[in-house]
Amino acid sequence: MTRPLLMLDHDGVVVDSFEIFTTSFLEGCRRVGLPQIATSDDVLALFEGNFYESLREAGADDAQISAAMRRTADVLRIAMSALRPFPLMPEVLAELGEARHLVIVSSNARGVVELFLKRHGIAGVAEVVGAEAGRSKVAKVEALIARFPGQARYWFVGDTAGDMREARLAGATPLGVAWGWHGREQLEEAGAERIAETPADLLAIVAPELTADFLGTG
Numbered sequence: 703m704t705r706p707l708l709m710l711d712h713d714g715v716v717v718d719s720f721e722i723f724t725t726s727f728l729e730g731c732r733r734v735g736l737p738q739i740a741t742s743d744d745v746l747a748l749f750e751g752n753f754y755e756s757l758r759e760a761g762a763d764d765a766q767i768s769a770a771m772r773r774t775a776d777v778l779r780i781a782m783s784a785l786r787p788f789p790l791m792p793e794v795l796a797e798l799g800e801a802r803h804l805v806i807v808s809s810n811a812r813g814v815v816e817l818f819l820k821r822h823g824i825a826g827v828a829e830v831v832g833a834e835a836g837r838s839k840v841a842k843v844e845a846l847i848a849r850f851p852g853q854a855r856y857w858f859v860g861d862t863a864g865d866m867r868e869a870r871l872a873g874a875t876p877l878g879v880a881w882g883w884h885g886r887e888q889l890e891e892a893g894a895e896r897i898a899e900t901p902a903d904l905l906a907i908v909a910p911e912l913t914a915d916f917l918g919t920g
């Protein structure tokens with residue numbers, strides 16, 4: 703039998719990447735002539751909605767966006783050894799992967815995500831749908847849901863207001879994590895159905911039947 707679909711964002715959910723992403727992305731923006739994106743708050747604001755649409759609204763054209771993201775991906779690959787998963791997320795993903803078809807849906811390059819998972823020996827992720835598959839998370843989530851018909855709920859686990867909004871638009875149920883880039887209030891305002899305070903909490907919400915086993919109390 704097919705395992706049920708469960709979708710997750712990467713940056714801010716699995717990997718603690720805010721400082722390195724922001725530094726490399728701001729450097730990319732400087733290089734391609736986007737001085738209006740200059741601070742970490744500017745970067746956070748881009749994730750209020752779809753990251754790429756926000757960039758266009760900030761005045762970036764497609765060539766600048768592609769060049770800035772290429773530069774960011776290059777730096778992230780070089781800085782890979784400095785990136786760490788959030789504590790307990792590898793264990794939770796390994797546990798979840800046994801019972802769910804885990805798909806990481808990211809605005810980041812697929813290669814960057816896959817390299818990170820491999821480097822840290824993170825198991826359980828069945829697929830990575832990255833920037834190459836499209837810039838709209840709505841379209842990517844809709845396409846995934848269509849492959850797994852009949853589920854009562856399609857959780858999308860994210861850490862930004864944009865994730866919550868795009869998940870809702872696609873017909874998924876957004877779950878916000880409290881350890882990511884945007885705060886709890888911002889996630890709730892954007893439509894988060896639930897907030898997970900910790901990775902163990904995340905497991906308890908999306909797969910309660912696995913929790914006793916994970917905590918060793920089963």
Ligand SMILES: [Mg+2]
Pocket residue numbers: 711712713714715860861862882883
């Ligand atoms: Mg994120």
